[in-house]
Amino acid sequence: MRVGMIGSGVQARRRAAALRPQDRLVAVAGPDTASVQDLARPAGAAVRRDWTELLERDAVDAVVVATPPHVHEDSAVAALGHGVHVLCEKPLAPSAAAAGRMMRAAAAHRRTLWCGFNHRFHPAVRALGEAVAAGGHGRALSAIAVYGHAVRPGYHTEWRADPAVVSGGQLMEQGIHLVDLVSTLLWPVRDVFAHLQSSFGLPAGLEDDAHVLLRSEQGQVAFVRSSLSQWRNRFLLEVTLEDATVRVSGLGGSYGDQTLTVEPRSSGPFTARETVFRGPDPTWREEWEAFCRATQERTLRTPDESGPRSLAIVEAAYRSARSGTWADVTTEEQ
Template sequence: MLRVAIIGSGLQCRRRAPVVKDDPGAELKVIASLHLDHARKMAQAMGCEASDRWESVVFRDDVDAVLVCTPPHVHADISVAAMKAGKHVLCEKPLTRTLAEAETMVRVARETGRVLKCGFNHRHHPAIWDAKRLLDEGRLGKPLIGRCRYGICGRPGYEKEWRADPKQAAGGQFIEQGTHAMDLFRWFMGEFRDVACMTGVQYFKEQTLDDNGMAVFRMEGGATASLHASLTQWKNLFSFELFGEDAYVIVEGLGSSYGTERLVFGKRDFDAPFAETVTEYRGGDRSWNAEWKEFMGAIRDKREPIGNGRDGLEAMRVALAAYESERTGRILKVRDIA
C-alpha cells in the first residue's frame, strides 16, 4: 500500500486526488495547502486529513509518496525535502523555475534512490501514446518535422493569479503550457539543438509575463519543429503533428474543453488517394489515471518512470533557452544554456 500526501489543494489536486483515492494499491493520507480552509474542503471530499504545513507533512512516517501540486516557486523546496525524507515524488510541470533547482532535484533523486516523476501527463494521453508506438515501430520513418499549437482562453482576473506573478511562475504561457510540447518533441524526436523564439504580452497587459510565445527548433537529428503556446486562443486547442519520411500522425483534442481526443495516421504516397486512419478516444481525460499507474509501476519495479526528473530538467533547459533567444534576438544552441 502506497501512502500518499498531496501538497497544494487547487486544480491539479482536484485532478490527481480522486485517482489516488480510487487506486486500491494506494491510500490518500493528507492534503496540505497554504490555506487550511482550502485543504480542509478538499480533504473532506477525499476522506483524508488536512494540513497547512507541508514542512511537517513530508516528514511523516505514514507517508511514502508526495504529489507536489503547488505553483513552481516551491516545487524544488518541497520535492527535495520529501526525497531526503525518503518519499517518492511526482512533481507538477514545469519542474522548477531555474535550471539549478531542477538539477538539484535530479541529483537528490539519484542520491536517495527515490522515484522522481515530472507531471508530463500529455505523454499518457492515449492518442499520444499510440502515436509514439507507431513511431517506435518504425511506421513513420525518420521524423522530419513536428508542429504543436497549444492554447487556452485566459480568464478575467488572470493578472491576479500566481500564473501572472514572476515570483511564483516559471515564466509566461510559453513555458506554462508550452513545456508539455517541448517534452513531447524531445520524446518523439530526440534532443534539441537550436532555438529561436518570440514571445509577447498582447492582451493580458496588466501583468508582465508572456501570454503568447512562438518558437522554432532544430533537433540534433536534423528535424525541425515549431510551437505556438497561447493564452488568447479563445477556443481551447491542442494539436500535435509529426511528419516522418514514410507517414504522419496528427493528435487533436485532449478530451473535455479541448474536444474529443483523436489520432490521425496517414502514409506518404505520391500517387494514390489519401487514406487516413482516424481513431477517436471516447470519454474524459484518461491521462491522469495512466500517469498515476506509471508512477506506481516505477516505484514497484524500482525503475525510472516515463517522464522522469531529467525529462523535466531538459524541458526547462529548452524553455529557458527559448526565453534567452527572445531576450537576445538570436538563434541559440540549447545545450549552451546552463
C-alpha cells in the first residue's frame, strides 16, 4: 500500500508507525511544516503543503486523514474522487449529514471509507464482544460505560475547544468511542437521553461532561459517561447479561491495566475470572490490517455504517440535552 498521510500530529504519528512492512509512506501533508518534515523525512516521504497538493502529485493507494474534524469531509471526498481508499479518524465528520456525503462518495467511487475506531481492536474489548455475541451468558440486559481524563492546562486553546473546528465537546471527541462500542457490540440504539455539563468554561455547546442513556428497541439501556473531570484516566465497559457480568476496565498505559472480568450469576460462592492484557497497544496495527483487507475484499468496500451511525447517536444526545426528553436516533434513511 502506498500511503499518504494528511495531518502530522499525534494520530498521524501513531497511524504511520502502524503501517505494515510492505506499505510505504509516500507523502505527508499539513500546514505545520516542522512536524510534517519530522514524519516524512525518516520514511523518505515527500513533504506537501496541503492535501490537494498530495493528491495531485503523489501516486497513493490510500490516505489516512488524521486532522481535526473540520478537514475530514473535504479531504476524504477528494481522495475518494481520486480513486484512493480512506482511513479517516473519528469522528468521521462534524455531522451525520457530512458523514453521509462521504459514504456516498465512497460508494460512487467504489473505494473503502473506514472510520478509525481503534478501540474495537483492544483485546479485552474484542473478548467482551465475542462473549456477548456467543450468547453463552444469555441476552445483554444493560451496560455501563465510562471514559475520560482530566482537562489539560491549555485545553481552551486546542482545536478541541474551537467551535469552528468541532461540533461537539467531550462526547463527540472521546465518548464517541463508547457510542460506537455500544452500538456495534451490544445493540442498535433507538433513542437517547442526555444530560450535559460544562464546568470548565469551554465555548457554548462544547460540553466537558456527558451523561447519556442509549436505549435499544427492546428497552435495554447503556449508561455512558464521557468526561474531562476524570481526575485519573479511566475506561470501563461493563455489560450485564442474563447469566453473567462481563467487564473491561483499563486500556493499558495511562488508563491502567486492561482487564477482562467475567462474573457468573450463581447462587453459590462468589466467583470471578479475570484476564489481564499487558504489552504494547496492538489496536493501531490491527485496525490498519483490517482496513487493508477491506480495500481488497470487494464485499467490504460497501462503506461501514459505523461512522455516520455514531454521529447520528451523538447528535440525538445533543437534541435530547436541549429538549430534556428522549430523542430518536435519526439516520438519513429514515
